[in-house]
Structure formats: C-alpha cells, structure tokens
Amino acid sequence: MATSYRVSGGGTISRRGFLALAGAATAAGWPAIARAQAREVKVGYILPMTGPLAFEAQISLNGVQLAVDEINGAGGVKSLGGAKLTLLPGDTQNKVELGNSEAARLIDQGIVALIGPFSSLVAYSVRQVTEKNKTPFLLLAAVADNLTEGGLRYVFRMQPNGKAMSTLTVNNMLEMARAAAVPVKRVAMMHEDGNFGTTMGNHVEGFAKASGFEMVQRIPYNLKSPDFTAELSKIKAARPDLLVISGYYGDSKIIAETAAKLRIGVHALVGLANAAYSNPRFIADNRELTDQLFDGNYWHNPQSARAKAVFDAYQKRFSQVMSSHSVQAYQVVHVLRDALERAASTDRDRVRDALAKTNLADHILPQDAIRFDDSGENANASPALLQVQNGRPLVVGPARFAETKPVFPVPKWKG
Amino acid sequence: MAARAVGLVALAALVALPPLLPKYFLEVLISVLFYAYLGESWNVLGGYAGQFSFGHAAFFGIGAYTSTLLFLRLAVSPWIGMVAGGLLAAGFGLFAGSLSFRYGLRGPYFSLVTLAFAEMLRVVAVNTKAVGSSLGLSIAPRSAPALFLFDGKLPYYYVILAMALGAVLLTRAIERSKLGYALHAVRENEDAAEAAGVDTLAMKLRAMAISSFLTALGGTFYAQYYGYIDPSLTFGPAVSIQGLLQAIVGGAGTVLGPFVGSFVLTPISELSRAALRGRAGADVMLYGLILVLVISFLPHGLVGWFRRR
Numbered sequence: 136m137a138t139s140y141r142v143s144g145g146g147t148i149s150r151r152g153f154l155a156l157a158g159a160a161t162a163a164g165w166p167a168i169a170r171a172q173a174r175e176v177k178v179g180y181i182l183p184m185t186g187p188l189a190f191e192a193q194i195s196l197n198g199v200q201l202a203v204d205e206i207n208g209a210g211g212v213k214s215l216g217g218a219k220l221t222l223l224p225g226d227t228q229n230k231v232e233l234g235n236s237e238a239a240r241l242i243d244q245g246i247v248a249l250i251g252p253f254s255s256l257v258a259y260s261v262r263q264v265t266e267k268n269k270t271p272f273l274l275l276a277a278v279a280d281n282l283t284e285g286g287l288r289y290v291f292r293m294q295p296n297g298k299a300m301s302t303l304t305v306n307n308m309l310e311m312a313r314a315a316a317v318p319v320k321r322v323a324m325m326h327e328d329g330n331f332g333t334t335m336g337n338h339v340e341g342f343a344k345a346s347g348f349e350m351v352q353r354i355p356y357n358l359k360s361p362d363f364t365a366e367l368s369k370i371k372a373a374r375p376d377l378l379v380i381s382g383y384y385g386d387s388k389i390i391a392e393t394a395a396k397l398r399i400g401v402h403a404l405v406g407l408a409n410a411a412y413s414n415p416r417f418i419a420d421n422r423e424l425t426d427q428l429f430d431g432n433y434w435h436n437p438q439s440a441r442a443k444a445v446f447d448a449y450q451k452r453f454s455q456v457m458s459s460h461s462v463q464a465y466q467v468v469h470v471l472r473d474a475l476e477r478a479a480s481t482d483r484d485r486v487r488d489a490l491a492k493t494n495l496a497d498h499i500l501p502q503d504a505i506r507f508d509d510s511g512e513n514a515n516a517s518p519a520l521l522q523v524q525n526g527r528p529l530v531v532g533p534a535r536f537a538e539t540k541p542v543f544p545v546p547k548w549k550g
Numbered sequence: 551m552a553a554r555a556v557g558l559v560a561l562a563a564l565v566a567l568p569p570l571l572p573k574y575f576l577e578v579l580i581s582v583l584f585y586a587y588l589g590e591s592w593n594v595l596g597g598y599a600g601q602f603s604f605g606h607a608a609f610f611g612i613g614a615y616t617s618t619l620l621f622l623r624l625a626v627s628p629w630i631g632m633v634a635g636g637l638l639a640a641g642f643g644l645f646a647g648s649l650s651f652r653y654g655l656r657g658p659y660f661s662l663v664t665l666a667f668a669e670m671l672r673v674v675a676v677n678t679k680a681v682g683s684s685l686g687l688s689i690a691p692r693s694a695p696a697l698f699l700f701d702g703k704l705p706y707y708y709v710i711l712a713m714a715l716g717a718v719l720l721t722r723a724i725e726r727s728k729l730g731y732a733l734h735a736v737r738e739n740e741d742a743a744e745a746a747g748v749d750t751l752a753m754k755l756r757a758m759a760i761s762s763f764l765t766a767l768g769g770t771f772y773a774q775y776y777g778y779i780d781p782s783l784t785f786g787p788a789v790s791i792q793g794l795l796q797a798i799v800g801g802a803g804t805v806l807g808p809f810v811g812s813f814v815l816t817p818i819s820e821l822s823r824a825a826l827r828g829r830a831g832a833d834v835m836l837y838g839l840i841l842v843l844v845i846s847f848l849p850h851g852l853v854g855w856f857r858r859r
Binding site: 185235236237239240242259260263266268279327328337355510 | 831
C-alpha cells in the first residue's frame with residue numbers, strides 16, 4: 136500500500152538507557168511541543184494499526200489523511216490564519232491499555248481533538264481519558280450504543296450507532312418489501328457472538344413486535360466456526376422471509392455460500408453492518424455469490440457531486456475504491472474542520488462547544504445535516520441500504536438517496 | 551545493604567514522583583505496576599510451586615465479574631466485592647487445582663487444563679445474558695472513593711502501587727516460611743519432596759488458593775480503572791500470558807522477578823513504539839525479538855542473571 140504520512144515528534148532515538156531517555160523526553164521534549172504556538176492545529180488519531188484490524192485501520196487512516204491534505208491544500212483553517220492540520224499518530228493494537236496510554240500521550244502533546252479508536256472496547260476507557268482532560272473525542276467506527284451514555288461532554292459520534300444502524304436498515308427493508316407488495320412476516324438472524332453482532336441481534340429482536348414481524352430464529356455463532364450447515368439448515372426449516380446476517384469477512388462468506396448450497400428459500404439475504412457484503416474487494420472476488428445481496432451499512436451519498444470528487448481523489452491517491460470506513464474517516468475530519476472554523480481557536484473547550492453546535496449540510500453522507508444531540512450522537516445519522524448489482528454495491532434506500540431500483544424478492548434465493 | 555538502599559530510593563521515587571509526571575507516563579506507570587502485580591500473583595503458583603498455569607485469566611475474570619456484578623446489580627461497594635471475588639476465585643482455584651493435582655497432572659498437562667478452565671469460563675460468560683454476555687459490563691466514570699471510583703488517575707496509581715507492594719511483601723513472607731521451602735521442594739523434584747514427607751498436594755493447593763485470590767483482586771482493579779469488562783478482555787488468553795511473561799522475563803520464583811520484568815518489558819514496548827511510530831508492526835517485531843533474546847540468553851530471568859554474576 137503506497138501510503139506515507141507525516142510523523143511529527145517522532146524521529147530516531149539514540150542508544151541510551153531507556154529510562155534516561157524516557158526522562159529526558161519528559162523534561163525537555165513534550166512540554167515544549169505542547170506550548171509551541173505555531174501555525175498548526177494538532178489532531179491526534181488512535182487506530183489499531185497493528186493486529187487483526189490493521190487492514191481496516193489503514194483504510195480509515197487513508198480517509199483521514201485525504202481530508203487533512205485536502206484542507207491544508209486549500210489554505211488550512213481560515214479563521215486561525217490558515218493554520219495547517221498536523222496529524223499525530225497513535226497505535227492501539229486494539230488493546231485497552233494502549234488506547235489509554237496513546238490517548239494520554241497525544242493529549243500531552245497538545246492535540247485539540249482525538250479521532251478513533253475503531254473498536255468499542257477500546258473506546259470505553261479512552262472516553263474517560265478524554266473526558267477527564269477535556270479533549271473532544273470523535274468516535275470512528277465504534278458502534279456500541281452506550282458509548283455516549285453517562286452525561287459525557289466531549290464524546291461525539293458522527294456515524295450511526297448500533298441502534299440507528301439496525302432499526303433503520305430493517306425499516307428500509309420492510310419499506311422496500313411493502314413497495315414490492317411482498318409481505319415480510321418471518322425474519323431469521325445469524326450474528327457473530329461478540330459485542331458487535333450481539334448488539335445488532337438484540338436490536339432486531341427487540342423491535343420485531345413493533346415492526347410487525349416474527350423473529351423465527353436467532354443464531355449467534357463463533358467467528359472461528361469452519362462450517363454453518365447445521366445452523367442454516369435450522370433456519371431453512373423455520374421458513375423465514377428474510378435472513379439477516381451481522382458478521383465479519385470470512386464467516387459472512389461461508390454463510391452466503393452455505394445458504395446458496397442449501398437453497399435456503401428466502402426473499403433476500405441482508406447484511407446488517409456486514410463487513411463483507413458491500414465490501415468492493417469481497418464482491419470482486421465473489422461475483423456470482425454476491426450478486427443481489429443486500430447490506431445496510433455506513434455509506435456515502437451517491438447523489439452528491441462532492442462525494443464523486445472525493446472518490447476520484449481517493450482512487451487516484453490510493454489506487455483502490457474508497458470504502459465506507461474511509462468515507463466516515465474523511466467526513467469526521469471535515470466535521471472537526473467546520474468546528475475549528477467556527478471556534479476560531481485551538482482551545483479544546485471552545486472546539487467542544489463549536490462541535491456541539493455543529494449544523495453541517497455540506498457533507499457526503501446519506502443523511503440530512505450533521506447535528507449532534509445532547510449525548511453527542513449525530514441526530515440524523517443514517518445507514519444506506521445497498522444491493523450488489525453487476526458487481527457494484529448500489530444504494531437502493533432510503534428512496535431519496537437511491538441510485539437504482541432494488542431487485543426484490545431475489546429469485547436466486549427462492550429455494 | 552547497597553541493594554536495600556537502591557530499593558528504598560526506588561520506593562521513594564515511586565511514591566513521590568507520580569504527581570509530577572505527565573499524563574502519559576502516569577498511564578504507562580499504572581500499567582507497569584498492574585502487570586507487575588499480575589506477575590507477582592502468578593509467581594506464587596507458577597514461580598515458587600513450579601506449576602505453570604496458562605489459565606490465570608479464569609481467576610482474573612472471576613474477580614472482575616464478581617465485584618462488578620455485585621456493584622451494578624446490588625450496589626455493593628467494589629472494595630467489598632473485591633474480597634468476595636478473591637474468595638470466589640480462591641474457591642474455584644481449589645476446585646480446579648484439586649481436580650488436576652489429584653489426577654496427577656503435571657507440567658504441560660497442568661498448563662493445558664488451566665487454559666481450558668479459563669476458556670470454559672469465557673464461553674459461559676459469552677452465553678450468559680445475566681452477566682452481560684458479549685456486550686460486557688460498563689461502569690460509568692464518576693468520583694466516589696467509597697465505590698473505588700476516582701476522579702483522575704493518580705488515586706488509581708496509589709491503589710495499584712499498594713497492591714503491588716503488598717504482593718511483593720507477601721511473596722517475601724511466603725519465601726521465608728515453611729510453605730516457601732515446601733513449594734521450592736515441590737518445584738525442584740516433586741517425588742523427592744513427597745518422599746521427604748512434604749504433603750505436596752496440600753502445598754500446591756495452598757499456593758493455588760493464594761495465587762488465585764491475588765489475581766482476582768487484579769481483576770477488580772482492572773474493572774474499576776478501565777470501566778469496562780467483557781468476556782474476552784477478562785477471561786481471554788492474553789490476560790494469562792501477560793501475567794506469566796513478566797514473571798518469566800524478570801525471574802520466576804524470585805520475590806522481585808515479576809516487578810523487574812514488568813519495569814523492563816513495558817518500557818521496551820513503549821520505546822520501540824516511540825522509535826518506530828508510524829511504521830505499523832515494526833515495533834511489535836522489535837519487541838518480539840527482544841523477548842526471544844531475553845528468554846534464550848537469560849533462562850533464569852533478569853533477577854537470576856544478576857544473582858549469577
């Protein structure tokens with residue numbers, strides 16, 4: 136991957152005793168950096184750059200990088216005299232304690248806001264660090280609903296949380312089914328048994344009654360299971376109209392393959408925040424299998440001219456299609472830029488107040504203006520409903536953002 | 551005498567310096583002490599009795615879950631929940647220990663059984679809604695010292711410092727007691743110890759109970775400090791490995807081994823990250839390389855190496 140990003144404050148470390156070195160770094164380096172009133176705005180990120188989530192983390196970082204360079208190239212933050220954004224990196228390795236220490240280090244270095252950390256379990260404890268140090272924390276990719284609970288003032292989440300993601304996706308599906316005059320009464324769900332899948336499963340089950348469908352099967356599974364024939368046979372026997380799947384890459388692939396082999400007999404296979412079903416790489420590698428799969432996920436607004444330009448810039452720079460993770464990362468940096476412009480200050484409290492008053496209409500997401508409610512959640516956050524058609528994931532709902540008509544019911548899944 | 555003076559100076563620094571440190575160093579120091587504590591706890595069984603447990607996460611998780619559930623569901627202060635968790639973990643340790651020791655499991659077989667016990671508890675926690683399943687349990691941050699919740703990091707630092715020092719003192723007392731000699735005998739040659747009249751089963755169980763009790767207290771500290779626990783964070787193999795790594799690198803079966811190990815390993819990991827920041831993965835490779843070198847050239851750990859010189 137041909138990415139290069141600026142690393143500030145780093146450099147090489149000479150060979151001395153590490154304690155002496157660590158001491159020297161404290162005494163001389165950091166306070167000086169923190170005090171420096173240069174024409175720059177330091178923005179920290181923490182992402183799981185190493186470990187099992189490294190691929191997704193890199194994609195997110197690409198989005199952040201694209202936005203930062205775009206802003207700097209266009210003259211920086213105008214209200215701060217054209218101050219440039221400087222990115223300070225942090226790697227969590229997806230570990231809670233590293234998330235904390237990296238966040239603390241970046242705050243020591245004088246960042247105005249922190250972006251990250253991808254996984255919810257790291258976010259839980261990092262939000263205590265940012266809250267205590269009055270540093271705005273812009274959540275990226277962490278979906279756990281209760282991350283914004285507890286009267287926190289400095290946590291903001293632009294993307295849909297678990298609840299919005301699952302409610303709106305199923306609503307979009309039901310609406311589409313009504314439009315096609317195909318009743319959806321019985322829903323089955325398979326989800327991975329970690330925090331993410333369980334959150335999604337609880338929500339879908341939770342509003343089944345209110346939405347007028349019956350949850351006929353709900354099967355949590357272990358990510359490492361090599362085979363899902365037994366689970367899917369059980370689901371087939373329950374004769375559902377829809378099969379909803381919340382999972383990661385490998386497991387979601389095996390589930391779709393097995394469902395095809397068993398001739399599962401549903402109107403559609405629907406991913407819910409699925410890591411595979413709308414992933415361009417997965418689709419390219421599995422053209423026949425993925426054709427006409429649905430997925431409710433973070434996405435961009437295909438009607439937006441700006442989104443098109445951003446996608447082109449991304450493609451040119453990173454030689455790959457921009458994915459939903461990079462879209463979120465790109466947009467979150469622009470939310471911060473907007474707040475910095477209005478705050479006209481690098482004071483963290485002023486930036487926080489500006490973030491809280493965000494009302495950003497010029498964005499690339501499939502939703503109305505970005506606004507934060509009192510808990511820091513984006514009040515208008517919305518996922519898009521996608522369907523793979525001719526090897527491309529296309530938005531089919533909500534209707535005002537749709538770029539094409541859905542194929543529903545999907546003939547190939549009909550037993 | 552010189553060693554004693556160095557120790558006192560180090561202790562004074564640990565007590566007096568932290569309020570002056572930047573947030574990052576305080577954060578790192580807390581995790582150093584936390585791992586030192588886990589290492590000391592593991593050391594009683596793994597180092598002194600020579601019973602290599604790979605499953606201390608079981609006790610850690612029991613501690614974390616007991617105090618957190620008592621707190622969230624019954625509003626019992628985690629200070630009390632901590633002791634309850636410790637006792638429960640000791641009970642579980644005695645149960646798991648008597649099963650495996652009675653059937654003569656030694657060496658790698660014992661290690662594997664402990665690993666299985668921890669994994670079993672993880673799966674149970676994932677599938678039990680009453681304990682939060684995979685969603686885990688979170689403790690909202692606020693300031694309430696009576697509930698083991700503090701405003702800021704410094705109080706947590708002193709708590710974990712006290713716990714770590716307490717574990718060191720307890721280990722020293724054990725080393726000099728009859729139990730310590732008996733454990734030493736078991737570790738060196740269990741059959742010979744048995745022949746010499748040492749009740750090896752009782753001694754091993756005693757070490758198991760102490761070790762699991764201490765580890766569980768660490769679990770409560772983790773839950774209170776980080777504010778969130780889930781099955782893989784508490785019962786996962788990473789927890790078991792973190793504890794024994796400090797002890798092995800520092801010197802298993804020595805009083806200060808885990809302490810030294812933690813004070814060397816965590817800074818190495820932090821420094822390799824600082825030196826190679828932005829080159830994702832390079833720092834982990836460097837850290838791994840250092841670990842390999844230490845283990846191959848210093849089989850008795852850092853403390854053992856000092857003693858031999």
